[in-house]
Amino acid sequence: MWPAIPRSTSISVRTGPPAFVGREHELDAVVEVLRHRPATVLVEGEPGMGRTRLLTEIARHREFAAGKVLAGACQRFREPFPYGPVLEALRTAAEHPLGPLSPVTGVLRPLLPELAEILPPQPEPLPGPGAERHRVFRAVREVLAACGPVLLLVDDLHWADEDTCDLLRFLTTAMPAELALVLAYRAPLRTPIRVAPAVHTARVSLGPLGTGAVRLLAAELLESPGVTEDFATRLRECTAGVPFVVEETLRALHDTGDRPPTGELVLDNLEVPAALRETVAERLAALPPPAARLVRAAAVLGTEAEAPLLGELAGLSGETLRPALLAALTGDLLSDLGEGRYGFRHPLARKAVRDTVDSPERTLLHTESVRLLARRQAPPLRLLAQHARAAGDVERWRRYAEAAAGEATARGEPSAAVELLREVLADPGEDVAGLARAATALSEVTRHGFHPGAIGTLDRVLRRPLGTEVRGVIRLSLGALLVRTTGGLCRGRAELECAVAELGGRPELAAHAALLLARPHDGLTPLSWHEQWRRRAEELAEGTTDPGLRRELTATRITTAACRGEATAWPEFQALPAADADLSRGELCDAMVWAGHLQRAERAPAGQTTEAHGTRLRLDWLLGRWSGLADKAERLLRANTELAPVVAEAALVLGNLAAVRGEFVTARGHLATARVHEPGHGRLPVALASAATLVAVLLATDDVDAACRTADDAMDAARRKGIWLWAAALVPTAAEAYTRADRWQDADTVVEEFARGTGSLDAPVATAALTAGRATLLSARGKHPAAAALFDEAATAYERLPMPYLATGARERAVLNRLKAGHRDAVAELAATATTYECLGATRDAGRCRHVLREHGAWAPSQRGRRGYGRELSPREREVAGMLSEGRTNREIADGLFLSPRTVEQHVAKVLRKLGARSRTDVARRLAAGGNANGEALP
Incomplete structure (x- = not known):
């Protein structure tokens, strides 16, 4: 019988079958x-x-x-x-x-x-x-x-x-x-x-659909082109790739209004789609009573199992079990999963059957499942915990859950351990010893990973009466999570300082807390403050025999030196043993990228941590590897919405990519996410780089006052932190903003402060940025030949790093200064610069160069005549189509490509005709379905 569970009113409208995919x-x-x-x-x-x-x-x-x-x-x-x-x-x-x-x-x-x-x-x-x-x-x-x-x-x-x-x-x-x-x-x-x-x-x-086909089907039925690979993979696991189940699940998601990435969160709790529920109910009703009992028992058991175990759970054996099992198999409810084990093809089918079991029978089956599973040689602890809890056996549930968490940790599955321990701590009862034991176990797991869901649990536990040392252990993990969580930096540091005081009897753990405070990347606290905590960590760890702590101390010292641009950092890293080098590799790679040692960063990759993915995004941006970069950044951002360092890195890259395409509103949104306006609450080097991009965007729209305000705030942040090489991207743009506002003294001060702060550092990006900043001052004062020479020098320096986009920007400024100095032959160089921008994907910068070429009468058609593209999209039409698919207006397209609105209107009309699109909003769907921005138009 169906349980009497009230269902919310809903309307499900079908408009016909979805696209034919996967076959x-x-x-x-x-x-x-x-x-x-x-x-x-x-x-x-x-x-x-x-x-x-x-x-x-x-x-x-x-x-x-x-x-x-x-x-x-x-x-x-x-x-x-x-x-x-x-x-x-x-x-x-x-x-x-x-x-x-x-x-x-x-x-x-x-x-x-x-x-x-x-x-x-x-x-x-x-x-x-x-x-x-x-x-x-x-x-x-x-x-x-x-x-x-x-x-x-x-x-x-x-x-x-x-x-x-x-x-x-x-x-x-x-x-x-x-x-x-x-x-x-x-x-x-x-x-x-x-x-x-x-x-x-x-x-x-x-056979079942593959992940690619599931993703295409999801994109259509959810009306969302941004379906991720992770979502498609998870959906395929839930549905076993069975097309009918995939389609019904997607329709149910669509009807609830969930879209990726939020749709990913409801897959586990999604109500069984109505059509699947009806199909299962029909098949279940057609079975003989013993077979139906066997299927219901298997659904409550929740895992594949051998026939004797299923039979014992259902009260069947011998002559009654065999025909019941055959009927369940031929009735398409149970499946033979191989090796003598039987179960359901996919979780939704099991859930549909389980929902037909009434509450008293379900409780009895859960109780019996505990008895049968506990006698296995290697009992499934997590499953036992679930059955014990469902059966109402609270004490046994807690015992099994804690044991399962320990097993998950030993297997290298910390997320599963965290989930189990959070469930135990959500209802710990009055057992203070049990509370301390579970809280300590949760603290140990979360200290070595990022599990933001545990923050609330640890916070609640701290309100309970616990010993000082236990509180210190919990605070250490809570602080470690908070300092990496978006918006949690200040509170996290406060918890870590308290942890150092409470862990007086465990100096090695106190040293770990101090080392977290010694990392200089976050906020506006001066470098000297972080250095004090590093020395405090060394004092606490004096005489320690813990090799892990010794390696962490060494790693922090080397990476801090690298952040400061000290020449000793890289040789010292290379001299480390392999285990020590692996510990410091991620943060050292990050520091090398900020210093401009991109080739070193390539040789010492950041590793496989989530933060390392953010570093690689920024490295790809700087190296000009932009193909597919926006998609990678979006996926990383969606998958790590609370991990502050990764959010900042991904948002910076997305902001940069939007800016070079002329999508200024989008760019400003991403840069705000990167904490450009709140440098005290996020990764400071990212905030300063974001400020550099924002200043350039504001100058491009002639909002000089706002550009100067942004530069003022960012430069003040750089002064407070005292790590000047992090301002390398900012200094040339800040100097440009100040000169355009006639704030000459501020412009000169910025460049000279940067020169004093980076003069002796092992930071090639600082050398290039200082040259570009001085060239900017010369250009603003009308000393065009000298400015052109310095911009060429800066371009060469950026090319050696290599940072192709910054090098091309410096080369463009050199050419423009030569044109202003009357060197007509520089026109050819500007055309080459425009081509370089186009190859990178910097469409707005390329358009700006083409615009200057037209002003100088240098826009010459090909001697062979204009190519006829027929029904294919021309290169310019491909650019327009891409911008249309992003929802940009004609005016935004005109601004981004430096074209007249009338010309854009003509390009838009041709794009709609060639793609067969009914409207501007239909362009994105047409591009995804058959036409594309590479000129393959739909018939």
Whole structure:
């Protein structure tokens, strides 16, 4: 019976089948076989695998559009319906002209009244049912032969009666010359279909959809082009890739309004889709009572298991178990999972069955599951905890949950351990010792990873009466989480300072807390403050025998030196043993990137931590590896919405990419996420780099006052921290803003302060930035030849790093200064610079250069004449199409490409026509479906 659970009111509207995905190869193979008549194709697959949909696509294929297509399906009737699917198909045979019909076809008059007008007179009955049956077979074959080239589709053959199966076997052994036959069924058939050797034959076995097909289906049904690979993978796991289940799950997600990435969070708790629930209920009702009991027991057990265990749980054994198991298997509820184990094909099917079990029976099954699973040689602790909790056995649940958490930690699955311990601590009871034990275990796990969900749990535990040392252990982990969590820096540092005081009896743990405070990247606290904590950590660790702590002390010292630009950091890192080098690799790589040692960063990769992915994003940006970079940054941002360092890095890269495309509103949004306006609450080097981009964006829109305010705040932050090399990207743009505002003293001060702060550092990016800053001052004062020479020097310095975008920007400034100095031959250099920008993907910068070229009369058409692109998109139209798909207006496109609004209107009209798009909003869908921004237009 169904549980009396109230369901919220909802409306689910279907607009037809979704796109046909994941079966294109099978469709092409079937069509190729059916071209060669006579032909027979057998399509087999489990329920929900898309047999019917494949038959529909075969019927709609252009290869058969002009010919006869006859279709019928077997029905699951209580009483057999002889020849049902074939007669259903033949009803429409007269819609196309038929050839001559032999007298034997008259026997079909009573069976096919739709064809009575064209069939010959009904012949006299033959003696005996066998002869009459054979005459019906011959008549059907004659009608099919009279159809000429005909495609006959028969679906759900596994439900066919014996007469229908015999008729089809008769046809396949003596087929009309122009007949193509497709039979779809659920394997295995009671009696196989045999095909004559002369007939072209294919057998197609449909399996689950792959992750790529699931992702395409999700993008369409959720109306969201941003479906991630992770979401598609998770969805495939939940549905086992069964097309019917995938589609119904997506429709349920669509109806709830969830979209990726939020959709990823509800997959585990999604209500079983109505169509799947009804299908399961129908199959369950058709089972004998013992088989239904076995299936319900398996659903509550929640894991694949051997037949004896399932039988014992369901109260079946010996003679009753075997037929019940066979019925459950043939009823498509349980599946044979191999190695003598049985279970459900996918979690939603299990959930649909479990929801039919009433509460008293479910409690009994959970209690019995605990007894049966606990006697295994290696009991599944997490599953035992779930069953004990569902059975209401709280003490046993806590014991199993803590043991399962320890097991998960030992297996290297900290997230599972955190989840279990959080559940225990959500209801710890009055056992203070148990509370301290579980809280300490949770603290140990979270200290070595990022689990923001544990913050609230640890915070609540600290309100309970605990010993000082236990509180210190908990505060250490809480502070370690908070300082990495968006918006948690200040509070996290306060918790860490308290932890150092409370861990007086455990100096090694106190040293770990002090080392977290010694890291200089975050906030506006001066470098001297971090150095004090590093020395405090060394004092606490004096005499320690913990090799891990010694390595951490060494790593912090080397990475801090690298952040300051000290030349000793890299040689000291290279001299470390392998284990010590691995510990410091991530932060050292990050420091090397900020210092401009990109090749060192490539040789000492950041590792596989989540923060390392953020460093690699920034490295790819600086190296000009922009292809697919925005997608990578978006995925990283969606997957780590609370991990402050990664959020900042990804947002900076996205802001930079948007800025070079001229998407200034989008850029400003990303830069705000990177804490450009709140440098005291985030990663300071990221905030300063974000400020550099924001100043450039504001100057591009002539908002000089706002650019100067941004530069003022950022420079003040750099002064307070005292690590000047982090201001390398900011100094040239700040100098530009100040000179445009006639704040000459501030412009000179910024450059000279930076020179004093970086003069002796091992930071090549600082050298390049200082040269660019001085060139900016010369250019603003009208000393164009000298400015051009310095910009060329800066470009060469950036190229050596290599930072191609900054190098191209400096080269452009050099060329513009030469043009202002009257060097006409610099026009050719500007054209080359525009091409370099285009190759990088900096469309707005390229457009700016082209605009200057037009002003200098240097826009010359090709001597070979303009290429005709026909129905393909031209390069400019590809740029416009990409901007349209991002939702940009004509004015925004014109600004981004330095074109007139009238020219943009013409390009937009051509894009819509070539892509066959009905509107501007339809462009993105058209590009994804068949046309693309590489010029492959839709027919």
